[in-house]
Amino acid sequence: MDPAIAGQYVMNGLLLGMMYALVAVGFTLFFGVLDVIKFSHGDVLMVGSFAGYTAFLGLEQAGIAAPVIQTIVLLLASVALVAALGALIAKYLILPLANAPALNILLATLMLGTVLRESVRLFFPNGSNPKPFPQLLPTSTVPLGSFDVRVDSLMLLGAGILVIVLINLIINRTKLGLGIRAVAQDGETARIMGINFERVVLVTFAIGSAAAAIAGVMNGLYYTEINFDMGLRLGVIGFACAIVGGLGNIYGAILGGFLFSFLQTAGTLFLPVASAYKDVFAFAVVIAIMAWRPTGLIPERSSERV
C-alpha cells in the first residue's frame, strides 16, 4: 500500500481513538465515583460542540476574526458550559437516583440524552440540519518520514494527549484526586473521613463532561461539520470502549478507545468484503471480547459480597 495513504489511515485512526478515549474516560470516571453509567454523555458532547459553534458565531458577530482567539474562546465556552451541565445532571438526576436499580439510571440518562438531542434539533435555529464547523487550525502539512501530516491533526492529537495527562495528574497528584479515589474505593468511608461526598461527585462529573466537550470540539474541528445526532453514536462507542477496557480504570478506557478505532481502521483496510462493514466488524469484536473477558480487558478489582 502507498505509504502516504497508510499514513493518512494511521493518523485518522489515532485521532478517532483519541476522541473515543476522551469519551470513555468520562464514562469510567463516573462509574468510579458513583458506580453508575451516565448514558447522556454522548449527547453532552454534542451540546459541547454546539456551544462551541455558538461561541464562534458570537465572535464572528463581534468582529473578532483571529483564529487563535476564536479557538480559545470556543474551547473555553464549550468546556465551561458542558462542565456545568455535567454537574447539574449529576446533582438533579443522578444523585437522587443513586440508590435505584442500575437499569433505571441507565434508562433515565439515556432518556436525558434524548431530551438533549431533541432539544437541540427542535430549538437550535435550523437544528435538524448539519452545521458547518469553522476550520480554525492551520491546514498546512509537515513532512514526517515518507509522508505528509497535516498540522491540525497533530495539534488535535497533542491536545488530546494533554487532556488525558492532565486528568491523570488531577486524579493521582492533587488533593481533589485523592478525594475522587477515596470516594471511588468506598463512598461511605470517604464520608466518614470528612470528604465532601457531593462536592467530589459533582466535580468528577464536571471533569468527565469537560473531557467530552473537548472531544466534541475536536470532532467538529476535524470533520468541520457537527450534527444534532452525532452524540448517540459517539456515546455508544465511548461506552463500549470504557466497558471493553474495564470500567473504573482510566488506562482501560484509553486502551478501549484506541482498540475500537484500530478495529474500525483495520476493518476498512483489510476486510475482504466491502469496507462499509467496518462498524459491524468493530461491534462484533466488542461482543466477542465481552464473551471472552466478561469484565473487560483490565478487570475491576472487586469480589462479590454475599
Add this chain to the structure above:
Amino acid sequence: MASKDTDTPMADAWSRPGTRTLGLLVAVAALTGYVVVFLAAEGQMQIGGLLVLAGAVVVGAHRAGLGERLAQDARDQETLLGVVGILACLVVGWVFRADHFALLMLSKTLLFMTACLGVNVQLGYTGVLNFAGASFFGVGCYTAAVLGAGTAVPPLLSLLIGGVCAALVGSILIVPVLRTKGHYAAVVTIAFAVLFTSFLQVNDVLGGPQGLRVAGMSIAGWDFNRQLAFGPVTGSFYLNYYLLALVITLAAIALNRRIERSWIGLAMDAVRLDELAAGCFGVRPAVWKIVGFTLGNFVIGVAGALFGMMIGFVAPTNFTFADSLIILSIVLLGGMGSIWGIAVASFIVILLPEKLQAIQEYRFLLFAALVILVLRFRPNGLLPRAPRSYFPGWRP
C-alpha cells in the same frame, strides 16, 4: 384486606359479588367507549380535552380509592375480564371497520405491545437486559420479507419462522449475555443493536438503505390485502390484520400469564432477584436465562413478522437503537412484569402521538421527559406488577 372491606356499610355493599362484577363491566364499557371516542375525535382541541378528562378521572378514581378496588376486582374475576376485554377489542374493531388509519394504528399498538411482552419475559421475569428489542423485531420483518419474496412458504408459517429466526439470531448473543453482568451485559445488546442497523444499511442482498417489500398475509386463500366483505358490509383490509394482531397479542398475554403462574415463572423470578441464592437452591440461572431470552426473542420476532406484512415494506431505519429504547421504555413505563401496565403504556407511547398531531414533532422529547419523571417519582411504573396470584381470586 378482608376486614377493611367490611368496615362500613358502603364497603359492604361494594363487596357483594354482583356489584363488583357490575362495577368491572361498567369500567370496561367506559374504557371501550373512551377509546372509540378518542380514536374518532378529529380536532386537536377535542383530543386535548379527552386527555385532560382521562387524567382527571384517573386521579379522581385514585383519590377515592376506586382504582385499587377495581384492580382487586380485576384480579379476582380474571376470566370475566378476559372475555369482556376481547369483546371490547372486537367492538372497537367493528366500529372502525372502514377506517384505515385507526385500524392501522390499533394494529401497530397491538404488535408493539406483543414485542414488549416478549421483552417482559426477558427483563420483567428473568432479568435479562435487552437493548436490542427493535433488532429482533426487525429480524422478524426481514424474515417475512425474504420468505414472502423468494419462497412458497405459507405466510402464516412465516410468522413462526420469523420468531424462530429472531430466537436463532439471539442465540448468537447467549454466551456473552450469560457471562456478563449489569453494565457489561448492557453493552452486549447495545452493540448488537448498532451492529444490526449498520449491517442492514450496507447489505445489498437485504435491500440496503432502501429496504425490501414484504408480501401480505394470506391464510388458505384468504388474502389479507383485499377488502373485507361480509355480505353487504364491507371493511378495510386492515381489519384482517387487526384481528390477527389481536390473536397474536392474546397468545402473548396468555404466554406471559402462564409463565408467571407456573414454576417456570417462579424460577425466573428467583434468578432475577438473586442469582446466587437461586443457584444455592438448585435453580440453574443459566438455563432460565437462556429460556427467557430465547422465548422473548421468539415473541418479538413473531410480532415483527406480522408488522412487516402489514406495513408491506421494511427499511433499516425502522429498527434502530432508538426504537429499541422505545420498546424498553414502554416496559419500564408500564411496570416491569405487569401485563396491564404494558398494555396501557403501549397505548400512551404508540397511539397517543399519532392522534395528537400537535405534539408529533415533539413526541420523542416529551416521552423521554415522561420516562425520566416516571423513573424519578414512580420507579415501579404506572401499574406496578401485583403480587403473584396463582389463580383468580387467590390472595397471598
